[in-house]
């Protein structure tokens with residue numbers, strides 16, 4: 464058997480060594496590396512001529528595919544380190560479980576649950592139409608018998624990406640309805656639109672929303688490292704003038 468050389472995409476050990484420190488400096492280092500890596504592997508794609516349709520239905524010229532980050536050992540190590548470095552996880556001791564949003568939030572949530580050595584669930588966007596007919600998967604036999612299966616459990620929701628925040632909000636509501644004490648929602652990436660915090664402000668009790676990095680930060684890294692072409696930077700600049708109106712009539 465031929466074993467692959469340990470290239471950049473397979474490195475991870477050195478990131479994992481001190482990813483528990485949770486300092487701002489560490490968070491900043493990981494944020495830089497994850498943004499640079501996302502650009503390097505082509506996770507950020509631009510297609511103004513044939514726009515992407517987002518989950519919210521909007522037509523947009525940009526698509527950030529975090530699933531590609533999860534493909535690589537280095538990407539998984541950076542995601543793990545990014546979550547662990549976040550100040551919101553300073554109270555990690557009080558978190559009893561991580562719940563991922565289906566489907567792209569499942570892998571990062573499982574990676575984090577493993578790193579913290581705690582339980583893992585995932586939340587479907589709708590109740591499954593067959594089998595156990597569940598919306599929240601991973602309930603123990605005992606939990607499944609309860610009307611509020613997650614009553615009293617402190618759960619962190621993990622999403623891969625926040626655009627309007629609608630998908631994460633739906634999962635958060637499902638967890639709260641199941642009785643969970645939702646301690647926060649952490650995502651790998653956010654576009655930084657006002658829509659997401661606005662959507663989350665509807666939650667009662669409130670749930671802090673935070674991300675490892677956002678579009679503004681990614682563009683800063685791209686400008687310094689040349690991770691995006693001038694043409695792509697210009698496309699993004701024009702789109703950002705009116706992101707939700709950009710796709711009208713296209």
Ligand SMILES: O=P(O)(O)OC[C@H]1O[C@H](OP(=O)(O)OP(=O)(O)O)[C@H](O)[C@@H]1O
Pocket residue numbers: 517518519564565566567568622623624625626627628629630631
């Ligand atoms: O903030 P929002 O406007 O809700 O958009 C973000 C959501 O869109 C994507 O999921 P998608 O529905 O494409 O499904 P997938 O996770 O199964 O790929 C992404 O994984 C987020 O869940």
Ligand SMILES: O=C(O)c1cc(=O)[nH]c(=O)[nH]1
Pocket residue numbers: 516517518519525526527528529624626627
């Ligand atoms: O809003 C979305 O659906 C969306 C945007 C994006 O950039 N990447 C993604 O996976 N989903």
